[in-house]
Amino acid sequence: MGIIGSLENMNILIALLGGLFGTYVINKFANAFLKDQRKSKELNLLSFFVCFVIVSAGAYGEAVNVFKLLCYLAGAFVVSFSFEDEIRKRSMFVVYTSLILVGIQLLAMILMAGVVKSQMHYPIQISVYTVEYIIAVMIGRMKRPDSISLPIRYWVAVIMVPVCSLYFITLLCRMVGLNLLEVFFGIISILATDFVIIVLYEALSETYKKSLEQKALQQENIYYVEQLQYMSESYHTIRSVKHDIKNTLNSIKGLAQNQNNEKIVQYIDSVNKSAGFNTIYIDSGNTILDSILNFKAQESFEKGISFTCKVSVPNDIELDPFDMSVIIGNILDNAITAVEKLDSDKEILVNIDCKKGNLIINVSNKFAEAIKYDANGRLLTSKLDRVNHGIGINNIEKIVKKYNGKLTSGPTKDCFVSEVIMYI
Amino acid sequence: MIKIAICDDDAIISEQLQNMIYSMEEFLHEEFHVDIYIGGNKLYEELKKGTEFHAIFLDIEMPDMDGIDVGRKIREEFHDEITQIIYISSQSSYAMQLFKVRPMDFLIKPLDELQVKAVVTKAYNLIKIGNQIFPFVVGRETIRKPISKILYFQSRARKVIMYTTDETYEFYGNLGDIYEQLKANKFFFIHKSYLVNYNHISRLGYEALVMTDGAQLEISQSKRKEVRELHAKFERRV
Numbered sequence: 001m002g003i004i005g006s007l008e009n010m011n012i013l014i015a016l017l018g019g020l021f022g023t024y025v026i027n028k029f030a031n032a033f034l035k036d037q038r039k040s041k042e043l044n045l046l047s048f049f050v051c052f053v054i055v056s057a058g059a060y061g062e063a064v065n066v067f068k069l070l071c072y073l074a075g076a077f078v079v080s081f082s083f084e085d086e087i088r089k090r091s092m093f094v095v096y097t098s099l100i101l102v103g104i105q106l107l108a109m110i111l112m113a114g115v116v117k118s119q120m121h122y123p124i125q126i127s128v129y130t131v132e133y134i135i136a137v138m139i140g141r142m143k144r145p146d147s148i149s150l151p152i153r154y155w156v157a158v159i160m161v162p163v164c165s166l167y168f169i170t171l172l173c174r175m176v177g178l179n180l181l182e183v184f185f186g187i188i189s190i191l192a193t194d195f196v197i198i199v200l201y202e203a204l205s206e207t208y209k210k211s212l213e214q215k216a217l218q219q220e221n222i223y224y225v226e227q228l229q230y231m232s233e234s235y236h237t238i239r240s241v242k243h244d245i246k247n248t249l250n251s252i253k254g255l256a257q258n259q260n261n262e263k264i265v266q267y268i269d270s271v272n273k274s275a276g277f278n279t280i281y282i283d284s285g286n287t288i289l290d291s292i293l294n295f296k297a298q299e300s301f302e303k304g305i306s307f308t309c310k311v312s313v314p315n316d317i318e319l320d321p322f323d324m325s326v327i328i329g330n331i332l333d334n335a336i337t338a339v340e341k342l343d344s345d346k347e348i349l350v351n352i353d354c355k356k357g358n359l360i361i362n363v364s365n366k367f368a369e370a371i372k373y374d375a376n377g378r379l380l381t382s383k384l385d386r387v388n389h390g391i392g393i394n395n396i397e398k399i400v401k402k403y404n405g406k407l408t409s410g411p412t413k414d415c416f417v418s419e420v421i422m423y424i
Numbered sequence: 425m426i427k428i429a430i431c432d433d434d435a436i437i438s439e440q441l442q443n444m445i446y447s448m449e450e451f452l453h454e455e456f457h458v459d460i461y462i463g464g465n466k467l468y469e470e471l472k473k474g475t476e477f478h479a480i481f482l483d484i485e486m487p488d489m490d491g492i493d494v495g496r497k498i499r500e501e502f503h504d505e506i507t508q509i510i511y512i513s514s515q516s517s518y519a520m521q522l523f524k525v526r527p528m529d530f531l532i533k534p535l536d537e538l539q540v541k542a543v544v545t546k547a548y549n550l551i552k553i554g555n556q557i558f559p560f561v562v563g564r565e566t567i568r569k570p571i572s573k574i575l576y577f578q579s580r581a582r583k584v585i586m587y588t589t590d591e592t593y594e595f596y597g598n599l600g601d602i603y604e605q606l607k608a609n610k611f612f613f614i615h616k617s618y619l620v621n622y623n624h625i626s627r628l629g630y631e632a633l634v635m636t637d638g639a640q641l642e643i644s645q646s647k648r649k650e651v652r653e654l655h656a657k658f659e660r661r662v
Contacts, residue, residue, distance in 0.1 A: 285517025312530045314520040354523055355659045356628035362661065404630035406652055421656045423630045 011060065014126075018059025021129040023052045026076050026097055028136035033093040034083040047082040051075040068105065069166070072098035088155050096198065099162040103191045104132055106169060110184045154204060161197045165190045216326055216395055226295050244271075285315025289352065292325050296332040300348060305339050309350040317354065319424070323399045328361065330392040331409075331418045335365045338416060342368055359422045367416040396420070425455040426551055427476070431467040431494065432483035432512060437533060438462065441481060441512075444540045451541075452548050464489030468497060478551045479508040481531070484515075484522070495525035505589060505624060505636040506554060506572045508547045526626060526636075542661075553609050554623065560586070562595045571609050575635050576620040577602055587637070589624075612654055615644040622658055 027048065058071025076097040080090040105128065172178070172186045248271060255263045282293045293309055300307040335348050351362040393407075400407050405422035428445060432438045438460045445458050459477075461467040464486045480498070484491035491511055498504050509525055511518075514533040528550065529543050554572025561567075575587040577599055584597040599619050603611060610622035614633065618641055627634040630652065632642050643651055 283516050285515075311516065312518065314523050315517045316520050351661055353659060356625055356633075356655070358628060358655065360656065360659050404648075404652075406649075406656070408656070419656060419660070421652060 015056050015060035017126070017129060019052045019054075019056025021132050022055035022059060022072065022075060022101060023048060023079075025101060025132050025136040026051060026055070026072075026079050029076075029097040029100075030079050030083055030093060033096070034080070034085045034089060044082045047078050051078045054078065066170075069098060069102050072101045088152075092155070092159050095159055095162045095166075096194070099166055099194060100135065100191070101132065102166065103169060103187055103194075104128060104135070106173065106187055107184065110180050110187075151208075154208070158197060158201050158204070162194050165194055212395075217322070219325070219329060226298075230294060230298055282309050282311060284311035284313055284352075286311070286313055286317060286319070288319050288321045288324050289313060289328070292328045292332075293350065296329070296336070300336055300339075303336065303340055303346075305336065305346045305348055307348050307350070309352075311350075311352045313352055313354045313359070317359075317424070319359075323402070326399055327396050327420055330396050331361070331363050331420070334392065334418070335363050335416075338367045339365045342366060357424070359420075359424050361420040361422075362417065363419075364412075364415045364417040366414065367411065425457055426478045426548065428456055428458045429461060429467060429470075429477045429480045430458060431461045431464060431480060431486075431491070433463050433486045434483070435460070435462055437483075437512075437535065441535060441540065444535070444537055445544055448541060448544050448548075452545065454548060463487070464491065464494045467494055471498065471502060476504075477507055479510065479528075479547045481510045481512055484511055484513040484518075492519065492521050492525070495522070495527070499525055503589070508550055510543055510547065550623070556609065558606065560593070560595055560597065562593055567593065571606065571621070572623065574621050575624045575637055575639070576618060576641070577611075578619075579617040587635075587639070589637070610658055612651065614641060614647055614651055622654070628655055 052075075054071050055075040058068045058075070073094060076094040080094055083090065107128075168190055169187055172183055172190075175183070178186075248267070252264055252267060255267065282290055282297060284290055284293075289311055293311070297307045297309065332348070332350070339346050339348055345366040348363065348365045351360075353360045353362075393409075396407050400420055400422060403422040403424060405420060407418070407420050409418040410416070430438045430441050432441075442458045442460060445456055448454075449456055459470075461470065464483075465488045467480070467482075468489060482491040482494055491513075495509055495511075498507060498509065505526075508528045510529050510531060511522060511527045512531045512533060512535075516530075516532055518530065528547060531539060531543060551572075554570065556571045557568045558571050558574060559566055559568045569586075569588060573589045575589065578585045578587070579599045582596055583594055584599060584602065586593040586595070599613075599617065603613065603619055606619075606621075611619055612622065613619055620633070620635070620641065624636045625633050626636045628651075630643070630648055632640055634640050
């Protein structure tokens with residue numbers, strides 16, 4: 001009785017140890033895969049405790065079965081809730097983590113099957129935990145993928161691998177006729193494949209991020225080229241007017257001598273028109289702001305949107321052209337898309353101020369569609385291509401953060417307002 | 425009554441602006457007194473005599489003494505951090521020097537009536553808030569100070585040190601109570617022992633700020649986001 005009792009205690013102890021290590025591994029994985037924890041401390045502690053209890057229950061007993069797998073899944077699932085990240089990334093984390101934990105346990109069981117059970121059980125179990133710990137430390141060192149999210153088709157591809165692997169592993173274990181060594185290497189190779197996929201995933205998100213940056217850069221180049229064209233066009237009109245001014249004045253003089261007032265007015269009107277005096281032209285003296293704003297003003301003008309802009313910013317203030325074109329370009333793109341759909345009130349108001357040494361950008365427009373928010377209270381785009389479009393806002397946020405600034409956007413009474421404050 | 429000066433070398437525009445301001449009297453239920461000075465020198469001579477204005481509409485491009493010079497004289501020579509300066513210009517491009525004068529706003533010629541009205545309303549509100557009185561007790565004496573003259577409060581032990589544009593006062597009090605009294609006047613905490621007047625901040629960084637008297641104060645880590653939020657809120661155009 002005493003021996004059985006102490007054996008039972010020992011089992012519980014080992015299970016608790018398993019729970020502890022399991023939770024540690026899950027935590028490490030979560031930190032490697034997911035964005036920083038942002039929810040309350042109490043919630044974090046609670047989620048870890050629940051995870052610990054679940055995983056300990058799973059670790060009780062030596063058999064590796066579906067129950068154990070479910071425990072790991074549940075544990076990881078609970079922990080994933082204390083992290084603020086997209087559901088896609090969270091599910092990936094849950095699946096990968098449980099796969100690796102179960103894989104290691106299975107390998108251990110196979111190892112144990114070869115030795116005398118009662119004697120070698122505990123040392124092997126403890127060495128399994130050590131292996132888990134080492135893997136967790138390795139994973140913890142992995143570079144955290146940046147906050148961009150992959151398009152859904154890539155995500156499906158990446159998550160399918162561990163899901164299938166789990167199935168294969170269970171299949172492998174139930175296969176009759178294979179010897180333990182074959183099963184052992186089978187599992188090893190499946191796990192190896194999954195590790196490779198993790199590495200590829202890192203590379204994939206890195207490449208994807210680069211292509212996004214490339215896109216933003218291209219967009220900025222387009223702004224510049226178009227603005228340059230726009231400026232050279234108006235320069236040429238002004239030059240030709242200058243050239244003609246002598247002739248024009250002579251004509252007016254002639255008309256005046258004949259007291260033909262009506263003709264004079266007509267003449268002046270026609271000159272006014274050709275000199276481009278009636279088109280909007282933003283001239284704050286700050287080349288970077290002017291080029292982005294004029295380009296967008298031109299685009300709005302062509303789409304029948306009235307574009308009112310007030311820029312009160314020092315003309316020699318140093319602004320990063322790339323950052324500014326991403327911020328202002330994206331906000332205005334969104335505003336133009338929203339206003340285009342309206343039947344009336346096609347109007348965009350832009351205010352850029354420099355107050356107490358900081359830049360404050362404010363863009364407002366009327367809007368029609370209902371506005372949707374995601375689980376974290378962030379605005380969702382109404383565009384179909386949600387992933388690509390959300391990049392605009394993500395890019396703004398990333399840059400604004402660099403300046404200790406903040407982007408606030410949302411509906412007010414009857415307008416949609418985007419506001420950026422940047423410490424420069 | 426609110427005293428306003430218009431300083432422009434163009435008499436027609438000055439009168440036009442004067443009429444626009446007077447037309448706001450009824451809407452704001454306030455009497456305005458608007459003086460016109462043709463040229464920067466004229467206004468400068470008047471200011472030298474000690475004449476004070478609540479707000480000055482200042483043309484940037486003037487032949488003898490331009491708006492930048494006059495603005496700088498107001499802030500640096502007369503140490504006047506309270507008068508609201510509104511720049512007028514036919515250009516929409518502004519030099520960095522202009523911003524050192526901390527103008528309230530800019531108007532572009534030809535003047536747009538709606539914009540003038542918005543600026544006058546904003547100036548009026550700022551002046552009204554600044555003219556309110558903050559009473560406090562030093563020893564047995566009650567002192568009444570216009571809020572526009574208060575820069576910031578600092579708490580030390582059970583005492584409060586109040587820095588103003590002219591003097592420094594020390595009295596028994598609690599910053600929390602003062603905050604409750606002045607929060608509608610754009611006073612806020614940047615640190616648990618510093619309560620500042622937003623209108624007297626000359627440069628506001630994320631981690632620290634500079635007051636109009638040159639004092640540098642640190643914004644505590646826990647207050648930075650809140651201060652940023654207020655900064656955006658105070659500068660929001662309605």
